[in-house]
Amino acid sequence: MLKHVSFLTSDLRAVLAFYTRLGGVVEKEQRTPEGLYRGVVRLGEGRLQFFELPGETPAAHAHWAEHVALHVSDLRALLPQLRASGTVITRDLQASPGGREMAFVLDPDGRQVELLGEPL
Numbered sequence: 001m002l003k004h005v006s007f008l009t010s011d012l013r014a015v016l017a018f019y020t021r022l023g024g025v026v027e028k029e030q031r032t033p034e035g036l037y038r039g040v041v042r043l044g045e046g047r048l049q050f051f052e053l054p055g056e057t058p059a060a061h062a063h064w065a066e067h068v069a070l071h072v073s074d075l076r077a078l079l080p081q082l083r084a085s086g087t088v089i090t091r092d093l094q095a096s097p098g099g100r101e102m103a104f105v106l107d108p109d110g111r112q113v114e115l116l117g118e119p120l
Contacts, residue, residue, distance in 0.1 A: 004040065004047035005068070007111065012037045012052040014108040019048060021082070022072055022115070043070055060110035064091065067104065067112035075101045075117025095120055 009015045016026050016039045024041040032038050037052035048068065060066075072078055076093065083089055088106040096102035101117030 002046055004049045006049040006051065007109070008056055008058040009039075009050040009052050009109050010057055011108055012039050012050055015039070015050050016041060018087075018107050019043065021085075022070055022078075022113070024048070058109040058111075060106075060112070062110075062112075064104050064112045064114070067114050068107075069114040069116060071116050073117075075103060075115055078115070079103055 012029070016029060019041040020026060022043070024043045026039060027042050027047070028038060028040040030038055039050045041048045041050075079089065079093055082105055089103060090106060090112060091102075091104035093101060093103045096116060100119050103115045105113050105115060107113050
């Protein structure tokens with residue numbers, strides 16, 4: 001069973017706020033014994049872990065094939081709010097191959113995030 005997926009971030013607070021807006025719950029925001037900033041967001045049963053490392057910059061892949069996928073409530077209402085807050089929408093609301101509402105956005109580090117809403 002998957003426990004978490006870990007990523008680098010250039011701004012821990014911004015990335016935690018972004019995933020909280022998508023329905024996540026921040027479980028940890030701390031400094032590690034090595035002096036790194038670490039945050040963990042619970043999304044359903046899974047978790048995303050982020051580390052802010054001095055001098056390191058995340059290198060997200062621009063293609064949508066590398067992405068995090070999340071079920072969100074009320075995608076039709078959330079998408080305009082994200083757009084108004086400056087979130088980059090890379091694929092606007094459309095039908096997913098599985099027959100759900102779907103859109104792709106970029107998180108603060110440029111990672112593609114697939115948002116899945118209600119079945120169509």
